[in-house]
Amino acid sequence: MDLKDIQNLIKFVAKSGASEVKLETDDVKITIKTGSDTETTIVQQVPMQAQMPVQPQMQAAPAAAPAPVATEAPAAPAEDSKYITIKSPIIGTFYRKPSPDKPLFVEVGQSIAEGDVLCIIEAMKLFNEIESEVSGKIVKILVDDASPVEFDQPLFLVDPS
Structure with a gap:
């Protein structure tokens, strides 16, 4: 499987x-x-x-693992409904950069385009690049580097304007 x-x-x-x-x-x-x-x-x-x-x-x-997730997830929709939430497509470990000696994929305030790599999620020893499906500006990063993430957990808030 x-x-x-x-x-x-x-x-x-x-x-x-x-x-x-x-x-x-x-x-x-x-x-x-x-x-x-x-x-x-x-x-x-x-x-x-x-x-x-x-x-x-x-x-x-x-x-x-679900305890911290439950406290973070409700905060994202309550903040601003005008932002698009980018969610985790898989369960795994969230990384903000490709390796420890490389720069971050994205930072708050950075403009992104559709198809840009936002982060990596490691699942079952596989490193999956998570690409943006929207264009806009990163408003908030909702997960700490090297943290476990659940399926459908909010990762980023993006202002599409």
């Missing part, structure tokens, strides 16, 4: 309104739980005989 399949599954479950979906194959076990406040996705890639000892550790880590 590749990253695109997992992303599509997450989107499907989020839209379907199901509260929990479990999928197991020979080498991957995926559990997606949605609740009224948070959405939790657990992805394990382990041999089936090693499944039991690893499972509690994997479930404990994602459970702690």
Whole structure:
């Protein structure tokens, strides 16, 4: 199962309104739980005989991640409705620059065009460049560098004017 399949599954479950979906194959076990406040996705890639000892550790880590997300997400829509919110298309780790010794992709006040790389999100050891789908000016960056992000979490506020 590749990253695109997992992303599509997450989107499907989020839209379907199901509260929990479990999928197991020979080498991957995926559990997606949605609740009224948070959405939790657990992805394990382990041999089936090693499944039991690893499972509690994997479930404990994602459970702690939604708490900061819940405090940041409501703040973005309340600020200014005239801004466009750029959201995370995947779950992973947010990076503002391509490597530690390189400059930032974008900064507050910088003008961006459609197709400009805004950040990188690392998911399952893959570095995914997140490109802008709008033109405008960066008003606010809503996530700290090297922070975990959830699917559909607001990352940037852009003034399209």
